[in-house]
Amino acid sequence: NAGVTQTPKFRILKIGQSMTLQCTQDMNHNYMYWYRQDPGMGLKLIYYSVGAGITDKGEVPNGYNVSRSTTEDFPLRLELAAPSQTSVYFCASRRTSGRPDTQYFGPGTRLTVL
Amino acid sequence: DQQVKQNSPSLSVQEGRISILNCDYTNSMFDYFLWYKKYPAEGPTFLISISSIKDKNEDGRFTVFLNKSAKHLSLHIVPSQPGDSAVYFCAANNNNDMRFGAGTRLTVKP
Numbered sequence: 001n002a003g004v005t006q007t008p009k010f011r012i013l014k015i016g017q018s019m020t021l022q023c024t025q026d027m028n029h030n031y032m033y034w035y036r037q038d039p040g041m042g043l044k045l046i047y048y049s050v051g052a053g054i055t056d057k058g059e060v061p062n063g064y065n066v067s068r069s070t071t072e073d074f075p076l077r078l079e080l081a082a083p084s085q086t087s088v089y090f091c092a093s094r095r096t097s098g099r100p101d102t103q104y105f106g107p108g109t110r111l112t113v114l
Numbered sequence: 115d116q117q118v119k120q121n122s123p124s125l126s127v128q129e130g131r132i133s134i135l136n137c138d139y140t141n142s143m144f145d146y147f148l149w150y151k152k153y154p155a156e157g158p159t160f161l162i163s164i165s166s167i168k169d170k171n172e173d174g175r176f177t178v179f180l181n182k183s184a185k186h187l188s189l190h191i192v193p194s195q196p197g198d199s200a201v202y203f204c205a206a207n208n209n210n211d212m213r214f215g216a217g218t219r220l221t222v223k224p
Contacts, residue, residue, distance in 0.1 A: 004157070031210075042118065042203060042214030043158070050210075059213075090157050099146060099165075103212075105157030 002026050004106035006091050012112045013081040021076040021109050023091030030096040032074040033103070034058075034066065036087040043090060049074055050096075081113045117141045118206050120215035128223055133191040135218050137204035140185065144206035144213075147180060149189045152201045152217070161202070162189070194222045 007022045025032065030051045035043040045058030049068040063085060065077040074093075078085060088110050094103040119138045127133045135149075145166040150158035164171040164178045164187070171178050177190045191198055201217045 035214075040123070040216055042120075042205075042216045044214070045212065048210055056210075059211075092157070099163065103160070105159070107155065107157050 004091055004093055004104050006089075006106035006109050008109060009107070010110045012114060013078075014114060015081060015083065017081050018077070018079045019081070019111075021078070021089055021091075021111070023074045023076070023106060024072050025074075025091075025093040025104070026072065027093060027095075027104070028071060029093035029104075030071065031094045031103075032068065033092040034064070034074070034076045035090045035092065036060065036085075037090065037108075038087050046076065046089075078111075083113050085111065086113045087111060116216075117144075118204060118213045118215040120204055120218050122218050123216070124219040124221070126221045126223060127194050129196055130193045133189075133194045133198065133220055133222070135189040135191075135202050135204075135220065137187045137189075137215050138185060139187075139206045139213075141206070141208070141213075142185070143208045146207040147178070147187050148205045148207065148212075149176075149178060150203045150205060150214075152203065158203060191220075194220075196222045196224050198222050 004025045033048045034046040037043045044060045047066040049055045088108045090108050091106040092103050148163040149161040151161045152158045162176045180187045203217045204215045
């Protein structure tokens with residue numbers, strides 16, 4: 001069991017470029033989440049999905065898009081990268097039922113936009 | 115709006131002593147509270163949680179206390195060990211809305 005994996009680990013983008021952050025989980029979890037963590041701040045929810053084909057906005061969705069075509073994958077797309085999107089991005093997943101503490105996090109992707 | 119606040123960015127304690135990490139929240143709709151631990155270059159890992167219907171939950175060296183009237187929770191670690199050195203996040207949940215505090219960096223000195 002690899003759990004939640006994220007690629008890449010690090011990336012530097014120029015302003016205006018686009019990229020996709022990959023997230024895959026092998027635990028057959030229906031719920032998946034994308035968070036960002038800015039320096040000195042807590043994690044903020046960008047988007048989440050309760051199952052394949054279903055996505056919804058979180059607290060800070062502007063500038064991002066997501067898709068969920070399979071149970072395993074939940075990619076996060078950045079179009080027209082901006083310096084404000086410099087952050088560490090965490091993907092997470094959990095079972096459908098059960099308490100929120102069943103949420104498992106990936107190791108994170110550190111993104112810098114210059 | 116910062117609905118979950120951890121006002122102490124850092125805490126240093128001696129090995130064997132008690133560590134007390136504090137967290138305040140503003141939204142009375144939160145019904146589940148969690149503490150996560152995070153090491154550098156890793157994602158947060160779940161540590162301990164408490165439902166709003168309880169005021170205490172204990173798991174080994176870790177105890178979480180919830181004071182709903184004060185909208186305050188705390189994490190006690192007894193005894194503290196050097197391996198407990200990490201960043202601790204508190205989180206509060208209501209349905210799919212999970213809000214995190216900014217974290218407290220705990221350093222346990224040998």
